[in-house]
Amino acid sequence: MAKLYFKFGAMGCSKTAQALITKFNYEERNMKVLLLKPAIDTRDGATVVKSRIGLMQDAIAVDAGEDLFRLYAEKYADCDVIIVDECQFLTPEQVDELADIVIQKDVPVLCFGLSTDFTTHLFPGSKRLFEIAESISEIKSVCTCGAKATVNARLDDDGRIVTEGSQVCLGGNDRYVAMCRKCWLKYRSQGLPVTDRT
Amino acid sequence: MAKLYFKFGAMGCSKTAQALITKFNYEERNMKVLLLKPAIDTRDGATVVKSRIGLMQDAIAVDAGEDLFRLYAEKYADCDVIIVDECQFLTPEQVDELADIVIQKDVPVLCFGLSTDFTTHLFPGSKRLFEIAESISEIKSVCTCGAKATVNARLDDDGRIVTEGSQVCLGGNDRYVAMCRKCWLKYRSQGLPVTDRT
Amino acid sequence: MAKLYFKFGAMGCSKTAQALITKFNYEERNMKVLLLKPAIDTRDGATVVKSRIGLMQDAIAVDAGEDLFRLYAEKYADCDVIIVDECQFLTPEQVDELADIVIQKDVPVLCFGLSTDFTTHLFPGSKRLFEIAESISEIKSVCTCGAKATVNARLDDDGRIVTEGSQVCLGGNDRYVAMCRKCWLKYRSQGLPVTDRT
Amino acid sequence: MAKLYFKFGAMGCSKTAQALITKFNYEERNMKVLLLKPAIDTRDGATVVKSRIGLMQDAIAVDAGEDLFRLYAEKYADCDVIIVDECQFLTPEQVDELADIVIQKDVPVLCFGLSTDFTTHLFPGSKRLFEIAESISEIKSVCTCGAKATVNARLDDDGRIVTEGSQVCLGGNDRYVAMCRKCWLKYRSQGLPVTDRT
Numbered sequence: 001m002a003k004l005y006f007k008f009g010a011m012g013c014s015k016t017a018q019a020l021i022t023k024f025n026y027e028e029r030n031m032k033v034l035l036l037k038p039a040i041d042t043r044d045g046a047t048v049v050k051s052r053i054g055l056m057q058d059a060i061a062v063d064a065g066e067d068l069f070r071l072y073a074e075k076y077a078d079c080d081v082i083i084v085d086e087c088q089f090l091t092p093e094q095v096d097e098l099a100d101i102v103i104q105k106d107v108p109v110l111c112f113g114l115s116t117d118f119t120t121h122l123f124p125g126s127k128r129l130f131e132i133a134e135s136i137s138e139i140k141s142v143c144t145c146g147a148k149a150t151v152n153a154r155l156d157d158d159g160r161i162v163t164e165g166s167q168v169c170l171g172g173n174d175r176y177v178a179m180c181r182k183c184w185l186k187y188r189s190q191g192l193p194v195t196d197r198t
Numbered sequence: 199m200a201k202l203y204f205k206f207g208a209m210g211c212s213k214t215a216q217a218l219i220t221k222f223n224y225e226e227r228n229m230k231v232l233l234l235k236p237a238i239d240t241r242d243g244a245t246v247v248k249s250r251i252g253l254m255q256d257a258i259a260v261d262a263g264e265d266l267f268r269l270y271a272e273k274y275a276d277c278d279v280i281i282v283d284e285c286q287f288l289t290p291e292q293v294d295e296l297a298d299i300v301i302q303k304d305v306p307v308l309c310f311g312l313s314t315d316f317t318t319h320l321f322p323g324s325k326r327l328f329e330i331a332e333s334i335s336e337i338k339s340v341c342t343c344g345a346k347a348t349v350n351a352r353l354d355d356d357g358r359i360v361t362e363g364s365q366v367c368l369g370g371n372d373r374y375v376a377m378c379r380k381c382w383l384k385y386r387s388q389g390l391p392v393t394d395r396t
Numbered sequence: 397m398a399k400l401y402f403k404f405g406a407m408g409c410s411k412t413a414q415a416l417i418t419k420f421n422y423e424e425r426n427m428k429v430l431l432l433k434p435a436i437d438t439r440d441g442a443t444v445v446k447s448r449i450g451l452m453q454d455a456i457a458v459d460a461g462e463d464l465f466r467l468y469a470e471k472y473a474d475c476d477v478i479i480v481d482e483c484q485f486l487t488p489e490q491v492d493e494l495a496d497i498v499i500q501k502d503v504p505v506l507c508f509g510l511s512t513d514f515t516t517h518l519f520p521g522s523k524r525l526f527e528i529a530e531s532i533s534e535i536k537s538v539c540t541c542g543a544k545a546t547v548n549a550r551l552d553d554d555g556r557i558v559t560e561g562s563q564v565c566l567g568g569n570d571r572y573v574a575m576c577r578k579c580w581l582k583y584r585s586q587g588l589p590v591t592d593r594t
Numbered sequence: 595m596a597k598l599y600f601k602f603g604a605m606g607c608s609k610t611a612q613a614l615i616t617k618f619n620y621e622e623r624n625m626k627v628l629l630l631k632p633a634i635d636t637r638d639g640a641t642v643v644k645s646r647i648g649l650m651q652d653a654i655a656v657d658a659g660e661d662l663f664r665l666y667a668e669k670y671a672d673c674d675v676i677i678v679d680e681c682q683f684l685t686p687e688q689v690d691e692l693a694d695i696v697i698q699k700d701v702p703v704l705c706f707g708l709s710t711d712f713t714t715h716l717f718p719g720s721k722r723l724f725e726i727a728e729s730i731s732e733i734k735s736v737c738t739c740g741a742k743a744t745v746n747a748r749l750d751d752d753g754r755i756v757t758e759g760s761q762v763c764l765g766g767n768d769r770y771v772a773m774c775r776k777c778w779l780k781y782r783s784q785g786l787p788v789t790d791r792t
Contacts, residue, residue: 001345001380002355012619012622013619014615014618014619017611017615018615020647021608021611021612021615021647024608024647025606025607025608025645025735025736026736028606028646029736029737029739031738052618052622053618053649054648055614055647055648055649073664087763095382099379102264103379103380103383115329116329116330120329121329122325122328122329127320127325127328129317130313130320130325130328131313131314131318132314132318132348132379133348134346134348134378134379135347136334136336138334141619142619142623143623144623144624144625145612147199147332148329148332150330173344180332181301181330181332182199185240185301187201190605209423210424212417212420212421213416216417217409218449219413219417219449221415222410222448222449223408223409223410223537223538226408226448226537227538227539227540228467228540229540250420250424251416251417251420251451251453252450253449253450253451273517339421340421340422340425341425342425342427344427397741397776414742477696499775499776499779511724511725512725512726516725516726517725518721518725520726523721524717526709526716526721526724527709527710527714527715528710528744528775529715529744530741530742530744530774530775532732541726542713543595544728546726546727546728567739576728577693577697577726577728578595578697581697
């Protein structure tokens with residue numbers, strides 16, 4: 001039986017590279033892959049999924065209101081597997097629609113994305129994935145201190161940690177860096193820039 | 199460095215047995231364990247943690263308003279490790295307090311509990327654990343169909359699946375059974391009793 | 397499709413307790429479990445599987461020459477799942493026979509055991525399980541230093557680490573203690589007793 | 595404390611891509627990486643590590659007789675982490691040397707490679723890694739039937755499964771394809787070509 005997979009990780013853990021490698025692996029086995037990304041994320045062009053290491057693939061951009069079950073059933077029913085990048089931006093309804101595809105069509109759906117925002121709270125899509133995914137696994141990455149990175153820190157122009165603002169802020173001047181909770185608490189309480197880390 | 203662990207699983211996956219075995223293993227190494235349980239869960243007596251397989255241990259029952267960092271620092275600072283059973287009933291603040299113990303005292307904290315309620319939504323304590331735990335792992339169990347059990351179905355007196363009611367309902371006549379999402383959707387839509395499964 | 401599982405761990409990690417809890421979980425779902433143990437291990441009586449925490453169950457003891465596929469097919473074909481304790485003592489041929497049961501009968505087989513002996517080399521049964529098991533997972537335990545225990549140290553009467561002798565030595569005066577590789581190397585090179593650790 | 599990692603997977607599971615992404619991630623954090631590959635594997639040029647998806651990096655080729663502890667200590671002691679591709683071709687002694695680097699230098703060593711050869715037996719390097727690695731994890735890939743691929747089948751010119759020959763045969767006409775054990779047994783017993791699968 002197919003499963004709904006949630007593969008989560010902090011910023012810079014190579015989630016997108018993992019998504020594209022997974023696509024490559026399926027295609028090597030002559031399986032057809034539907035690659036989706038929420039349209040909210042338009043940093044690399046509406047229909048491109050791009051990894052920092054240099055991998056790149058065209059994807060179908062889906063709006064928040066789009067019914068993914070219908071999309072699959074009506075247009076992409078010949079696909080053997082669905083891969084979603086930046087899945088944290090899916091709506092909970094869309095996660096349910098993906099889960100319906102898994103069960104009713106026996107098609108595996110692999111979702112790659114962040115679990116938490118810069119305030120350490122779950123994104124709506126990630127919350128729903130933790131609730132109903134049949135397989136939950138972490139793509140690990142390290143803090144510069146050597147511990148596991150779990151917090152996605154948002155930094156202002158001076159490299160200081162920001163803890164207020166809107167959950168999604170893709171186009172601004174703020175930057176993100178993944179760090180362990182201990183370092184995040186330390187830099188936050190000291191109000192020092194973390195620029196020497198990135 | 200110590201970690202905050204979230205070990206989640208569906209009903210009947212032996213979470214409590216795992217918690218008690220973990221306690222036993224630490225004690226065999228001459229390490230002192232603080233065993234906590236939220237006071238909301240009084241099924242087995244306020245201060246007893248009990249597994250269906252027959253294991254049983256005394257625990258400290260903590261109220262929702264109790265500050266766990268303070269509790270540890272003032273009364274149990276000689277403990278080498280903290281184990282929490284039924285951690286889904288912790289408040290988000292208490293999860294943050296446990297995370298502070300991990301970082302400030304370098305004491306590992308292992309939380310065992312459900313992730314979702316009978317409507318497939320996260321408990322507040324589980325949500326916070328998914329957000330900040332350094333280690334997230336699933337204690338797996340099977341549906342009678344052979345697939346992995348991920349949904350905690352609440353059944354009424356006739357064995358039919360209930361999807362409305364309060365999140366916490368420990369003392370009522372309702373029973374719970376873990377099943378895979380596919381079976382859960384099937385029984386729910388058909389309105390048939392699942393009594394022959396349990 | 398059913399799988400062959402290898403769940404390995406160091407001494408004292410509660411492998412046997414895990415095996416018995418898994419049996420309990422299956423039986424709660426009305427599934428019939430065949431519990432096997434290699435006859436070589438007769439510490440607790442030829443047909444008893446016993447965990448240090450106090451759990452105990454009757455098992456079928458199998459000799460090294462016994463054909464497990466035949467045993468299952470001829471005597472226990474009504475069992476839904478097979479659980480093996482102390483699987484490191486299986487012969488490679490028996491592991492292959494278990495793998496045949498998985499594929500030909502679609503019956504899951506869960507093997508619990510050590511991976512390595514006191515000289516840090518694989519047992520024959522464990523070697524074969526690493527080679528062909530569809531699922532490999534570790535049951536973790538800690539060294540008293542806090543790191544993960546991976547070495548099964550054999551101690552002599554004085555508590556000093558032994559590195560020569562026969563691989564299987566169940567009835568002697570030697571004792572075993574699991575520790576991390578770093579501690580093991582340290583105690584071994586210093587020739588000091590590790591008695592204060594156990 | 596640093597760890598020795600063994601990340602194993604079947605042919606075509608993207609082990610090398612994972613190795614190169616891991617290198618990239620460490621370097622993004624300004625950590626210096628030593629990338630090693632056994633010299634036996636000269637398919638892509640003695641000093642290049644190359645992934646099918648298109649990633650490529652220079653590596654240090656190490657002969658079977660080379661002492662890796664010495665190599666690190668004398669020439670690359672400024673490196674923060676060591677990554678090994680095709681680690682199945684390491685000698686057991688070299689794996690021990692890597693383990694010594696981990697413990698004595700507190701440097702993490704990540705080994706990516708196959709576990710088993712085309713006859714389903716462990717490579718010497720992989721055997722030693724299963725014995726002493728502190729972290730063992732599988733890079734999963736699928737058989738065309740949908741099950742997990744665990745066997746590295748060697749095919750002759752006609753696409754038929756070969757089960758005899760030398761363990762290492764990199765330059766010949768034989769090809770490899772990863773498949774699940776069930777499909778492997780089926781094709782092997784039927785003597786049919788698996789060409790339509792690749």
